[in-house]
Amino acid sequence: MHELSVVFHVIDQLEEVAKENDVKEIKTVTLQLGEVSAVLPWYLTDCWNWAKKKHEIMQDCEMKIEKIDAVTFCEDCKQTYETVKHGKTCPFCGSGNTFLVQGNEFMIKEIEAI
Amino acid sequence: MSNEREVRVLEIKKSVFENNDREAEKLRDELKEKKIFLLNLMSSPGSGKTTTLKRTIAALKDEYKIGVMEADIDSDVDAKAIAETGAKAIQLHTGGMCHLDAGMTRQGLDALIENDVEFAILENVGNLVCPAEFDTGAVKNAAILSVPEGHDKPLKYPLMFEVCDVVLVNKIDVMPYFDFDMEKCKEYVHMRNPKAEIIEISAKEGKGIDEWAAWLKKEIDAWRG
Numbered sequence: 112m113h114e115l116s117v118v119f120h121v122i123d124q125l126e127e128v129a130k131e132n133d134v135k136e137i138k139t140v141t142l143q144l145g146e147v148s149a150v151l152p153w154y155l156t157d158c159w160n161w162a163k164k165k166h167e168i169m170q171d172c173e174m175k176i177e178k179i180d181a182v183t184f185c186e187d188c189k190q191t192y193e194t195v196k197h198g199k200t201c202p203f204c205g206s207g208n209t210f211l212v213q214g215n216e217f218m219i220k221e222i223e224a225i
Numbered sequence: 226m227s228n229e230r231e232v233r234v235l236e237i238k239k240s241v242f243e244n245n246d247r248e249a250e251k252l253r254d255e256l257k258e259k260k261i262f263l264l265n266l267m268s269s270p271g272s273g274k275t276t277t278l279k280r281t282i283a284a285l286k287d288e289y290k291i292g293v294m295e296a297d298i299d300s301d302v303d304a305k306a307i308a309e310t311g312a313k314a315i316q317l318h319t320g321g322m323c324h325l326d327a328g329m330t331r332q333g334l335d336a337l338i339e340n341d342v343e344f345a346i347l348e349n350v351g352n353l354v355c356p357a358e359f360d361t362g363a364v365k366n367a368a369i370l371s372v373p374e375g376h377d378k379p380l381k382y383p384l385m386f387e388v389c390d391v392v393l394v395n396k397i398d399v400m401p402y403f404d405f406d407m408e409k410c411k412e413y414v415h416m417r418n419p420k421a422e423i424i425e426i427s428a429k430e431g432k433g434i435d436e437w438a439a440w441l442k443k444e445i446d447a448w449r450g
Contacts, residue, residue, distance in 0.1 A: 113323045113355045120241050127244075132235055142241075149354060199380060207416060215384075219237045225230050 114150055117217065118158045122166055124219060129168050134224040137169040145216040146181040146195055172222075181214025245359055249327035252334065252362030261337055262445040263330075263345045265363035267385065269378075270351035272371040273395045275303050276428040278346060282310045284438035285344065289445065292342035294333040296325055296350050303348065313340045324355035327362040344445055353382040364448050365390045372396040372403050376410035379417050386417040391424065391440060398427040 125137060144150060159174045181194035185201035186208040192201065199209050240246075256263055268274050282291050292313040295304050307314045315336045317329050330347060337345050347363055349356040368389045370378050373396060379386040386392065392414050394407070407425070414421050422440060426433030 113358070116322050116324070116326070117241055120244060124237070124239065124241070124244055128235060128237060134235070135230070138232055149358070199383070217241045219239055219241060221234055221236045221238070223232050223234055225232055 114155045115158045115162070117150060118155065118162045121159075121219060122162060122169070125169060125222065126166070128222065129224070132224070134168065134222075136225045137172045138223040138225065139173045139175055140169075140222045141175045141177060141220040143177045143179055143216055143218040143220050145179045145214040147211070147214045148217045149215075150217060152176045152178075177220065179213055179216050182212045183209050183214075184212045185209045242358070242360075245326050245328070248331070249360035249362040252327050252331055253364065255334065256362070256364065257448070259338055260449045261342060261345055262365075262448045263347060263361075263363045264441070265325075265347045265349055265356075265361045265366045266369070267349045267353070267356045267366065267389075268351060268369035268371075269353050269374060272351075272369045272374065273428045274348060274351065274369055275306050277369055277393065277395060277426070278307060278348065279310050280426075280428050280431060280434045281346070281437065281441070282307075282312045284434055285441065286311060288442065289344040290340070290342050292337050292340060292345045294330065294337075294345060294347045296329075296348065313342060319350070322355075323350055323352055324359050325349050325361050326359040330361045330363070343449065344441075353378065353385045357382070357385040357388050365444055367391045367393060369393045369395050370410070372399050372405045375403075376406045376413065379410065379413035383417045386414050386421065389418065389421050390444075391422040393433075393437060394423060394425045395428055397425050397432060398430050 144152060156174055163169045163172055182191050183194040184191050185206055187206040188201060188204040190203050194211060194214055200207055201209055266274060292315055293307045294315045294317050296317050296319045304314045315333045317333050319325060319329055347361055366389045368385055370392055411423050414423055424433055424437050426437055
């Protein structure tokens with residue numbers, strides 16, 4: 112829902128990294144995005160392509176997105192399952208005593224830079 | 226092409242939220258030093274946030290100098306309602322964002338200090354999704370859930386209830402007209418966050434405000450030392 116504002120956070124961090132590493136141009140940025148991070152990849156890319164133009168060192172930078180599957184663990188039957196399919200209710204034992212193991216990440220993995 | 230530099234891969238491996246988290250910690254340190262308690266108040270639109278604020282200010286204005294930070298996405302109707310209570314209203318500029326982050330909260334810090342505010346309330350944008358993702362630098366987080374919204378909201382918006390220290394269940398005066406199950410609501414909140422305090426209130430009628438004010442007083446005094 113807040114794709115544009117997270118794009119601004121990404122840009123801030125990349126500018127910091129660029130300064131520290133004497134980067135002249137960022138060619139690509141790779142993000143890792145959890146399936147249930149509440150961020151839509153296509154919308155994120157749209158926002159990126161608009162916002163990057165305002166920053167010289169990344170105006171031609173391509174955003175790559177790696178998906179991280181969402182996995183939930185059931186405290187009662189100790190099994191894991193696909194979050195997106197079953198939500199918070201364990202498909203094995205019906206318990207709601209579950210928590211997300213992975214899938215809400217939003218990480219900057221790496222950049223290719225000159 | 227001797228000046229041409231090679232393309233290199235720089236590993237970053239950092240959460241996009243890391244800078245904001247750092248900024249929020251810094252802000253909290255400054256608030257501690259200035260003895261200002263900041264409460265981040267979140268809810269859906271129409272949950273009774275402004276009415277709850279007015280009740281809260283009335284209950285505590287003799288004890289603390291109170292300030293309210295408002296986001297500009299809201300109309301100035303709210304700011305006017307707050308000013309009438311005697312609390313200091315501070316306008317923040319979010320640029321129309323769906324949430325507040327630590328950088329935006331910082332804009333209001335100087336105004337809090339200048340006005341000797343002891344207890345500040347950050348009125349977040351009416352939304353149960355985005356505000357939960359960004360640490361605002363507040364000392365404690367509160368969410369209002371109103372009866373007409375339904376008791377299943379903690380299941381639908383789990384992160385909001387995970388990050389909250391206290392949940393106010395508002396509009397309990399209309400319970401007879403809705404299929405709202407208070408016990409289920411509490412169970413769902415505690416499923417997401419076993420430590421969350423839950424206080425039943427009716428901001429309209431003033432019910433439960435004493436308990437809410439007592440919770441706040443305990444937290445404010447502990448923070449200010």
